[in-house]
Amino acid sequence: MHEITNLTNSPYDLEGMKGGIRLPAMGKAEGEFTPENLAALEAIGIFKVQKVESSSRTKEQDPLDHDGDGFRGGSLKGAESTRSKGASRRR
Numbered sequence: 001m002h003e004i005t006n007l008t009n010s011p012y013d014l015e016g017m018k019g020g021i022r023l024p025a026m027g028k029a030e031g032e033f034t035p036e037n038l039a040a041l042e043a044i045g046i047f048k049v050q051k052v053e054s055s056s057r058t059k060e061q062d063p064l065d066h067d068g069d070g071f072r073g074g075s076l077k078g079a080e081s082t083r084s085k086g087a088s089r090r091r
Contacts, residue, residue, distance in 0.1 A: 003030050004041060005048035014041070018069065023047075 004021075005028045006012060012023045016031035023029045030052065033041070041047045067074035 001030055001052050002033055002038060003028055003050045003052045004033075005050070006046070007048060008046050 004014065004023055006023045006026055009025050011025045011027075014021045014023050014029070014031070014033070015037065016033055018032060021029050021031045038049055042049050062070075062072055064072040065074070067076050
């Protein structure tokens with residue numbers, strides 16, 4: 001996992017291994033990136049890239065993170081889905 005620090009006063013959208021990551025102006029964001037992507041971010045010179053051992057965010061799961069990927073929303077697939085456990089569709 002890497003922490004990217006934006007050294008500019010403009011937000012950026014980064015492409016992480018699990019999808020898009022919004023990097024706020026003068027802010028920080030954590031995520032997993034390909035080695036090529038990390039090299040490009042460092043070469044640009046407007047980002048500071050640091051490897052971090054674990055997330056600095058709280059370890060508690062957000063109650064709106066339904067699929068456990070660290071982001072709000074989402075749904076489980078297959079046998080773990082709510083529908084397969086007997087929930088019916090709204091009509």
